[in-house]
Amino acid sequence: MSFLRFAARRLAEMVATLLGASFVIFGALYLAPGNPASFLLSGRSATPEAVKAIDDQYHLNDPFVVQYLRWLGNVLHGDFGRSIEYRTSVSSLLAARLPSTLLLVAMALLLVLGIGLALGWISSVRGGATDSTVLVATAFAVGTPSFVAAVLLQGLFSVKLHWFPSSGSGTGFVQMLWHLTLPAVALALYLIGMLARVTRSAMLEAMGHEHVTVARSRGVPENRVIRRHVFRNSLGTVLTMGGLIVSTLLICTVLVESAFSVNGIGQLLDLSTTTKDFPVVQAISLIIVGLFMTVNLVVDLLYPLVDPRVALGARGSAG
Template identity: 35%
Template sequence: MFGRRSPSEKSGGLRRNTLGNFIIRRIAIGIILMLGITFISFSVTQLVPGDPAALNLGQSAMSDPTIVAAWRAKYGLDKPVPEQYFIYLNHLIHGDLGLSQQSRRPVSTDLAEYFPATLELATVAIFFSLIFGLLFGIIAAVTRNRWPDQVIRFVTLTGVSVPTFWLSLVFFYLFYFKLSWFPSNGRLDPGVDSPSTITGMYTVDAVLHGQFALAWQALRHIMLPAIVLAIYTIAVLTRFTRASILEILNNDYVRAARAKGLPESLVIRRHVLRPALLSIVTIAGVAFGNLLAGSVLVENVFSWPGIGQYAYRSSIGLDLPGIMGVSIVVAGIFITMNLLVDIAYRFIDPSLRHG
């Protein structure tokens, strides 16, 4: 009866195409990928000219060879490079990311402090991006070549062209300094204590502790940098949504749906948006990954203590454990995002679950 073998016939085999198996397979691949990434970032850091000791010790300390030798021994830099790598891996397996030469604290402690700040910011930014990116993209596509489309296309072209650091400065000047619509930089007002850490995201932690005024304050602090970050992503998502909807609209099955006399809104929602979402989700995943990897420029302008700032400081100081820690986090983010995107595919296109 069926062109292909039906799912029930197939499920007897070893490689069952269930979501669980799929995720397990992908996580295994992810771990191998991470291993490769640690190797590459370790090697690349070794290739960069410069002496971590010179960057981290003062000038007088550098002139004393015993201090330099002791410092190198403390961070394991006196051993051969391949051995350093294996020591690092061994520690990594035990959850130890090493000591940061910059903060002199465990890298894992640093990351636990910096990453939630970025996660919080990126989540708000991707939230705005998805809402407005999809909305504008759909409007542009259904009003193709008429004025709403023209306006949206012009604005989004501007959005992708304007440099983010410039936008950060302009927004900061305009909405904080001139209009005072938003509070100044940082995650909270000066002198305000952060909520005790549960997730490290201030808004979430404050809500969990029932400190709603504090949560509101934290949210107001996020807004400005999140909007600046979102503007580029909104522009990208809008253009992408528009393009993929227009592509789907040319399909025979859309004409067939219209021939059934369905209201145009239903045709768009059910028959066009679903297939268009496949490519939109891919781009949104990459965009969220980029946001989670932190933006050095935006985080600096808004004094946001996120992973971007941490990465920047680590690389300036040739802080090997710090750099490695950031690389692993960022790699983990992208691998996770890709996995989530692939899982999302299977929800958007249920026929994949039968394939």
């Protein structure tokens, strides 16, 4: 199967899955108790005419399928509707908050890849006390949830040492980097430990392969053996974690942004879920699903390049 044909098929599968996910996302909120109209009224009593006006404005009385098709059509044109709580367009809310979340996720991802891969490499190559130290450190990291890490980092580096701010996103790129450093560390800690352990296991397994033994017997320098024959052959296993890493970052962003009062879509999702702001919750959920599926698509396309032994069709079926 050619690469272009494989990519087209995977893209079509992603679009079909995203369409199904949009139906589930739109419908799931209507199974929850309560009604958006009750929030708009803020608990005040209202005449039947006022309730009807709200229902008409937000099309709450239309059949479910009609509401879904109208919403989907608007989404395809970049219109996510109007926020019930903030009384403004959802697109403008997302435009204001999305940069903070994307920067936070990017910073956390760089920490995960840089530190996680480095620790896995060092642990597998050096062994001994270094390996034991890395295993203990990564066990602590894996056993620390993001919200616990957020509290610990705030208490030490913000409250006690005053090195970093305890809340907010900052204004300007430099200030945003400073404000988002602790949230990024809290977000990345668990994944650093997990990636380090996976990298270590994959490299130790690769070291036992016959071609590695042959390369060493031929006098190939050890650094070159590790780099070209061990680490490179381990990237396939590491790459399969790409979707899991990104999905975990996106999910845990909600907790971390709330803990640090970061003005991002994670905090917005948390607030909007509490107030049943349907349009906002639907939009953010769809964006998160879309990002997750895009990452999985990229992983599937990169996997045969990293490990040529895997056929495109076989990897596509497995994914």
